[in-house]
Amino acid sequence: MRICVANLLGILKESVNADIIFSILEELQPNKLSINELAEAILSIERKYAQRFGTEHVNNFGTGGDWKKTINISTMSSIIAARHFLPIVKVGTSHVTSSWGSREFFDALKLSGNNLIEDYLRISEFRYIGLEELGIPYSNPLRAARRDLFENEFLDIFKVIFPISNLTGSLGQVNGVSDVRYLSIFVDIVRHLRRNSIILHNENGIDEIFSGGNVIIEIRDGRVKEEYLTIGPYSEETSEFMKESSSVLHHVDKFERILLKKCPASALETVGYNISAVTKLKMPFVPINDIYDMVSNVI
Template identity: 30%
Template structure:
């Protein structure tokens, strides 16, 4: 590790193979927490390269506990986090809306590191139990239309890194990796990133595969469609800019999508919105992200996807999916 850190601090780059091997060695407990913390810090001081990101990703995918749904094609809605915006749990809420539209969702998530409440935090607070058992996950997918993949259960390689990330409390290159290491290998993916440079890197890596994907970044800095401003998107078919008017929605203010100051507040906001009692701004932001996912998979227009998503959010169909997930995971 010492030689690697010296190499990186001199602005040398790791090859894809070197990055792969480094992460394997970290997973095998070959380095102490101080060395890992220094490594994470170095990557906060200089940009990660595409080859390094690809090597880290490939290592985590090889080492993960894989999930097999027997050919069922799912979608994951996931952001990198690390945008510092502290919004409510938009992609998690959108995931339940998408599931209520008849699209199987394999939602990959984790506890918050650089935010008040991650997807795992809010779902656990509502009574969702986590498991890595394949049959258990398949049942939740079949009956609730959604399964939740709590990242630490599937990525044993991360156990030596998780406490260090928590202590640092800031985004690291592991934020960049999160959406790319879903152990169910979903065919469809709506992924948000926190800056345009990372969007470029994601696009380069995703176009090498066979995913049906859309990568998002709002010009306000959000790692999702925020409706506070326009958002750039890159998909496997095209790229462009989406405005609130493209969804038939109004522009919203940052404070209207605030996520609360505590996990308790975050959970209360989540319940209010999924119960159909959110504000227009909250509902529209959820429906915009869910609607884009619906448009991707079902081939309908973005406006049609938005309207269907909004309807299912307001008529409690999304909440029914959540209630089913809670019940099944507690049986």
């Protein structure tokens, strides 16, 4: 008998065995489920866990899990965008396939003792919220099972239901999608739920705008518009700058260099386009290059 998708989190909360969790997630791969089943799971999560934040804002939550070992561009871009353009709540987790997840990176920013970054966070209308702070069960056995899914090239239901769930009462969401196999699933669910969303995918399997070809899908009131953007190729210096560092504190240093514009120009361009993607949510169907022209004059 099929496991009830809407009760998935309750089932996993009772399990501490990674092998059992893997078998459940293997059965519930999103390509094996209907859009209605996935939408009901998302609505069930929202009914149980969503919180409403007072300020009108947008929500940024990517799929992650790409194993590309790049710096956390989405968090950096969200902080800058929230300083200049619109309030943002970033929803995230600790690392699954990277050395540092958005949780570790944001905690390192707060504890860095860097006056520039502390002042920037104080002024920016940015807030970070982890799944655990919303009461969503997320255990180490679950992380292990999800890594096994990735290594077996299975689709992961959590890469769909967590990012699409509107857990903060936002006006719209930015969802980065690393694996192209998820793109049509995201589009179909967002349209089904009548959500406003920006979906990002890089051809190199990254859930942010990055070097190479990028697709930017804007969905608003059921209408879908796609844009394509090419960045790079990166120089050797930029490629090194964009790599995940051995210490999360090095990521903090790189963020400071971005704020001071002391990073490679193409790295700053990449951050600018990611800021532009978030800002699209308050500028319906404006071409991303037009938004980038505005953003680049500010950052």
